[in-house]
Amino acid sequence: MKKVVVLIVAISMLLSLFTPKLLSVNAAGFKDVTAAYWAKDQINYLVQNEIVAGYPDGTFKPEGKVTREDFVKMIVLAKGLKEYKPAVPTFTDVPTSRWSFGFVEAAVKAGYIKGIGGGKFGPGNNIKREDLAVLLCNVIGEGKEANDPKLVIATFSNDEGAISSYARGAVTIAVRPETQLLLWDKSTRDLRPNAFATRAECAYSTYMVMKPPQKGGTINIALWNEPTTLFYGLSGLGPMMDVLGGCGGQASGLNAIGLVGTTPEGVVYPYVASNIPSTKDGTWIIDKAKGTMITTWHIRKGATWSDGVPITSHDLVFSEKMMEDPKVASVSNCGSEYIDHVEAPDPYTFKVYWKKLNMAANDGAHLYPAHILEPIYNKDPSLINTCDYNYHPVYAGPYVLETWSRGNYLLFQRNPNYWAGAGLLQYVNFKVFPDTNTMLMNLLGGALDVTPLELGMDVKEAASATKGGLTNKFTEYVLPSTYFEHITLNLTDPVLKDKTLRQALMYALDRQELIKEIFLGQRVASNGTIPLGEPGAAKNLNPYSYNPAKAKAMLKTAGYTWDAQGELVNPSGTVVKITLSAPAGNVNRQQQISFIGQDWKTNLGIQVTYRPIIGTFTYLGNGDFQGIMWATFFSDPENAANTEYVTGNTATDKTMPNIPTAKNGYLGQDFARFNNAAFDKLADEYNSTMDHSARVPLSQKMEDIQNEELPDLYLTWYTVVGFVRKNVKGTDFGSTIGLTSTYTWNIDYWSLSK
């Protein structure tokens, strides 16, 4: 008994020794550093290690500025260097009497700083972001590399030109995966090199010096389906995008791979190109009167294909010719039909001469290795469709295909010839799992780290996985996708051509209940086609909140009546009956149709019949339907409304009617047969407006018309459910999956923490 008491006393005394320390650790919770603050963990870490401290009033002032001497002190402390006080000061403005003297001299001794010239250091000046990069490159021992003339300058930012020439190399290194000392602005992809670094930014960078990202290891990512080819321009769909999106070097929409990159927020930035054509710097010249344009691209000097061959403008000229060839089965499109001709005035300049205005002119261009494909093409262009490049592509991205074990996996390895800082992982392995249960089993068993963040796993499967304890080791992502479920109505139908009826149908449908019942509450109602959060999405769409009384009243005012059986009769005396079609065997859609049918029956007295069909497109095309439930997406939210609601296909050729008829071989895409002059006019205006910000209100107006006219009954946005192992760091999926980039877009920044 005595021993136990002694032990307890001893332990409590020991504990009390740590108590003040524990308290001080907690004190890092500053008033102005919320739990959601982007650099909270880094600030806390530095405070715990007594490298920075907060203010007496309990704040940290993370947005405050930092002087050069302050930052030097931080870095000297972070590196564990001792103050050094030589007899003669190095800088005239840091005399021995200055408080920072010991720190500045220690930094000089370690080779971190050289001053601003004239024997001065400028200790009291605020530190610029680019100077932060220069200083930190010296700290991590990359100073020599940063000044190496062979270094390929590539900061993947939209303000690369603003970086002072002495800092370009350092900034290039500072944004690389293995350093990550500087971060881009998410909304603009700018680096703001001349802005002063904030306290939070300095804390973050110092943290990255102390704890650089982990390198090496293999990450296993699941795919539902194997890509059919890795030749980007010959497929451009599905799993290939996930595989190539990050590894191959930035897939951007369906347009191109390599020249530009796109963030999940939809910001385009230069990748292999060093500029994005812009009207501001003369790289995008528009002649509105003639309707012609010239865009100029510059290629980064030193960028190479994964086999080491330099990328030149000849690659771009050849690629354009190849993808336009009628014998090449290309499905991707870089606005070829708008292009008059292209030329390469020098190996690093590429000029596109447009015969028509194309608002997407700065979205990229076809980029494939001419040194591999041109000999094949010259033999016979149709050989391109089946050539070995489909399976062993050469790209310009951070990872290269090592092995494609057909039907099994695609193994990517760090690209040894990558020109912009290697990816952090040794291997990226995409494994094919056609069965959800098997996929989840492999996740549990440790053979998988990431499930595909795309459509596939439905909310019910995910819910059971969550119950199965998967969330202990995995982060579950539930994000809206760009896919939306809708019922396309045939507006040539004598009953459905009435707008009032279409609106009443929306009001009489309880979509919140439908989401709760069929999708376990995991979907969001959609009221238009432009993905949520996209600037072009209209702000005040009618939500068509469930209101059966309003629906009935609307119909009554419009002259609808109900017969003795309670069935709805329209003003011309026809009993309203609606047949909804959906693919045979699709249980989920069958459930939705039965739910919708019940609502319409109870609320409006409309008899709904379900018709199973095979081959949705055949019916959408030939018009043999009243309503078809299907899902689609607009991968480029900017031109969301362009293909499906315009009568003439403004996107390609105005003479080609877009309403499918026998005459055009049912090739049109205006499936609803929507014919609205105001909408067409807006779409025309939209397509001839080159300025992005001026297009935004037009896009919103178009969506307003869709929402009002209801050529489609919009139901829900699809939900993407994915699991990512908690030790996988660096992922960035944005707020909507698949909006503008694949979820693997920044895979060179992914790492495995121990």
Add this chain to the structure above:
Amino acid sequence: VRNYLIRRLIQSIVVILLVSLASFTLLNLLGDPFKELLMNPNVQQSTVAKLEHIYHWDMPFLARYFYWLKSFFLFQNGWGPSTTYLNETSLQLIAQRIGITLTLSSLVLLLSLLISIPLGIYSALHQYSSTDSFVTVLAFFGMSMPVFWTGIVFIYLFSIFPVIHLGGHAILPPGGMHSTFLRMGQNVIEFYKAPIVYQILNRAWCLVLPVIVLTLWNIGPWLRYQRSSMLEVIKQDYIRTARAKGLKERTIVYKHAFKNAIIPLITLLGLSLPGLIGGALITETVFGIDGIGRLTYNSVMGRDLFTSMSLIMVFSILVVIGNILADILYVIVDPRIKYQ
């Protein structure tokens, strides 16, 4: 004999032609596989028109049919392009997958026969014994458990449970066709860089679970056939005669009874030929094996017309050949039956 074979062959060709016309017509009802691409708003009309022209889809129906038939029988154009895998031909797709499917299905067939024939004979000879009851229960259990269920249970037991609950390595791989990395002593080596022996062993290792699961499922029917056919035979007069002659039980069973009891199984064997190639869709899906079963499913669901047609043709030709083979084998093993 020759006349019989010629007659059968002519019949078969007619059957195959009819099958091809019927399935081509049916698959055409599903609509134009290229127009389907238009459901993607990014695909342009001109692109679709271009693809249709490249793949001769702008011709009238009968012309398309004969164009396709010709290419099939003359092995031209690789039996037509796959519309899901635009840069590969149907023949290439089938050729890539036939190996793994044949390996899996012949292993399963061999194992099932090796297990079910002796067990069937044993339980027939010891009818109503406790062993017989046990074997019967086992057979029905195997037959009635769906493969996707046993598959998942086996994956859990052999690959997941040891990892998450015992903290060790998986006893057997949870599927796939082979591992990405192989452990050779202290080193971890990428599969294709390992010595070929290791590669073969690893492939075999990955097949263990699917083979067990499929065999469990397959044993039942074979066992029941063998048992009932044996039961029928040992009640025949000539067996009694043999017993009366005082022959040894061994001789009676293996020389007199077994040879006769195996005849129905030989017919079934001939008929199981298409199944060998047809693959096992569910097993292939659960274990992530990219075989013919998955190809068939994907090409039908993806409305990949040329690939579906090629597969249907291969299957129907195999059914016909299997039937002829069964008939021929029947005559060989049973002298009472003559060609007519």
